[in-house]
Amino acid sequence: MVNCRISSDLKECALQLWDHRWELKDISEALGISGRSCYCWRQIFEEFSTPMKPPSPLIGRTRTITRALLMAVEDLFATDSDLFLDEVCTWLAVEYDIIVSTSSLSRNLKNAGLTCKIL
Template sequence: MPPHNVSDDLKRQAVHLFLGGLPRAEVATLMGVKIRSLFNWAKLVRDTGDVVTKATVPRGRPRVLTTAILHHLADLLKAYPTLYIDEILQWLAIYHDTPISLTQLCRNLHDANLTYKVVQRAPLERDAEDQLVWKKMIMSKYRASQL
């Protein structure tokens, strides 16, 4: 049988039939699953009380900057793209009570794609007047076939 996802209700029904005394080969044929899967689901029911595993606990170190803080920081950088890193560090310490090292901040900014290049480009792309000047300059220097 090809691998496929089996719904939780089908797993519960199969385990109910299996533990109810129906032969394992018959249950597997009726439900269209492997016999080994029946054993695994029955073991899960014995161990946890259900056929599905519980969500695992997140691994690793907890993040210093939460998603909400990163969104707030992204909004701040879009509004004020010329902020210095030390000003961002002070802002985080004062407004979010999150003292963070320079290295951690740089890593978080990079992971959130808030690099200097991206942040500096955003206000330039928003200014319609500058876009028109740039388009005129490009069109005066190049033909359409060159672009």
């Protein structure tokens, strides 16, 4: 069973059989799994109290423009609404030491709901 998803029930069953003194060879034959998988599941179970690893919290790239920066840009537009995007990019570079392209800034402002019509 190479590269297939194994249910948590089957993993728990294998670990329980192993706890009841079954041989890994017998568990492997009965459930159609590898003996090495049992060792991995045991290690995961000891760490997380479940044979399934929790999903990784690190998904995707980290955001360059955070919500706090978007609020600062919104405050900047509140004081001077005639700014162009390249001027805001320069302001972010000087004030916050963040280099961002005008297209990225435009996309982030649009996703945050900060359009020129609203500002």
